[in-house]
Amino acid sequence: MNEYDLITLPNGIRVVHKHVTHTKIAHCGIMLDIGSRDENPNQQGLAHFWEHMAFKGTQKRKAFHIINRLESLGGELNAYTTKEKICFYASILDTHFDKSVELLTDITFNSVFPEKQIEKEKQVILEEMSMYQDSPEDAIQDEMDELIFAGHQLGNNILGNTDSVKSFQKADFIQFLAENIDTGKIVFSIVGNVPIKKVVRIAEKYLGHIANITSVKKRIPVNGYTPCVKNQDKDIVQSHCAIGKRAFHIYEKERIPFFVLNNILGGQSMNSRLNLTLREKYGLVYGIESSYQPYTDTGMFSVFYGTEPDSLERSIELTFKEIKKLQDKVLGSGQLQTAKNQIKGQLAMSEENYNSIMLMMAKSLLDLNRIQSLDSVFEKIDLITGSELQDLAVRELQRDDMSILTYTPK
Numbered sequence: 001m002n003e004y005d006l007i008t009l010p011n012g013i014r015v016v017h018k019h020v021t022h023t024k025i026a027h028c029g030i031m032l033d034i035g036s037r038d039e040n041p042n043q044q045g046l047a048h049f050w051e052h053m054a055f056k057g058t059q060k061r062k063a064f065h066i067i068n069r070l071e072s073l074g075g076e077l078n079a080y081t082t083k084e085k086i087c088f089y090a091s092i093l094d095t096h097f098d099k100s101v102e103l104l105t106d107i108t109f110n111s112v113f114p115e116k117q118i119e120k121e122k123q124v125i126l127e128e129m130s131m132y133q134d135s136p137e138d139a140i141q142d143e144m145d146e147l148i149f150a151g152h153q154l155g156n157n158i159l160g161n162t163d164s165v166k167s168f169q170k171a172d173f174i175q176f177l178a179e180n181i182d183t184g185k186i187v188f189s190i191v192g193n194v195p196i197k198k199v200v201r202i203a204e205k206y207l208g209h210i211a212n213i214t215s216v217k218k219r220i221p222v223n224g225y226t227p228c229v230k231n232q233d234k235d236i237v238q239s240h241c242a243i244g245k246r247a248f249h250i251y252e253k254e255r256i257p258f259f260v261l262n263n264i265l266g267g268q269s270m271n272s273r274l275n276l277t278l279r280e281k282y283g284l285v286y287g288i289e290s291s292y293q294p295y296t297d298t299g300m301f302s303v304f305y306g307t308e309p310d311s312l313e314r315s316i317e318l319t320f321k322e323i324k325k326l327q328d329k330v331l332g333s334g335q336l337q338t339a340k341n342q343i344k345g346q347l348a349m350s351e352e353n354y355n356s357i358m359l360m361m362a363k364s365l366l367d368l369n370r371i372q373s374l375d376s377v378f379e380k381i382d383l384i385t386g387s388e389l390q391d392l393a394v395r396e397l398q399r400d401d402m403s404i405l406t407y408t409p410k
Contacts, residue, residue, distance in 0.1 A: 275287075
């Protein structure tokens with residue numbers, strides 16, 4: 001990201017802007033450094049519930065008026081919750097940019113949490129939870145989090161649990177916001193054909209009046225990790241497997257090399273080693289993928305796939321066999337260059353999506369206090385050596401450190 005503008009409002013809210021002239025769409029969002037890991041034990045699922053309730057009424061709008069405000073103009077309004085972030089964002093014709101900022105500010109800071117809407121939304125979220133439980137490929141990912149971060153908020157399901165969701169009242173939302181809102185940890189991000197002067201004027205108009213708020217609440221540090229092997233019998237036809245462990249946090253220098261190593265092993269491309277072996281060579285899976293998710297003080301490496309029950313043990317052994325190959329042999333110069341070119345191409349393609357850039361800028365500012373340019377990331381990738389990747393595989397992907405969770409048919 002080479003060209004962007006960054007200003008800080010008097011209340012501490014940062015505004016980051018990238019001017020793109022060859023589009024008619026403005027993408028903008030308000031991202032808060034609040035997530036499910038910031039919930040107290042009796043608040044599990046409250047951050048995600050707040051995301052839902054932001055659309056259910058403000059001091060001047062009913063739910064219908066919130067939904068209809070941008071949709072009627074051909075725009076889109078959306079939101080999401082992660083372990084560490086909540087984001088409300090919109091895409092709209094740049095001629096209506098002013099309206100999108102006003103609405104985003106309204107739902108973020110002026111929600112009134114109508115009690116009737118809370119009761120109605122409880123059922124919606126319970127249905128959402130049931131939907132994930134009916135999907136073993138989704139359920140196993142949530143349960144894997146519980147294994148890797150046992151006893152810590154990062155292991156909690158973002159949706160919460162049935163008892164917690166049923167218990168929430170209006171006062172719970174008000175308390176959660178009062179405990180966690182910090183204007184110094186809020187970013188308003190914009191990508192589109194909107195001049196910086198207009199961005200500043202509109203940001204000051206709608207965000208400038210927000211009170212300067214500082215939260216004294218601190219995140220609980222991660223606890224210790226103990227590998228675990230667990231199986232569950234499920235009313236399913238196919239077996240499902242998750243293999244994983246803790247990994248590097250976003251500030252560690254090994255983060256980018258480990259990202260490359262993960263991409264070689266089981267990234268999204270069809271030529272990943274796990275896909276070539278388990279799918280293409282042996283036909284044991286329809287899809288297999290490894291992932292690396294860094295957080296601010298820890299991270300998680302994981303592999304997920306589904307297979308026939310009779311093939312479960314063999315597929316696990318083949319997965320560790322591919323890991324062992326990365327540990328035993330240094331990548332040749334040609335293989336290493338191919339891996340670097342592939343990851344750089346994937347990163348460059350992600351920058352073709354302006355909405356993704358908008359979200360990335362906000363997250364980068366909140367996590368790193370800067371926005372990394374694509375060129376600077378490429379430079380770090382170019383410096384990676386084959387022996388460095390081999391050393392990471394040896395140190396970080398030991399079988400004894402891995403947790404294994406399987407779902408098998410009853």
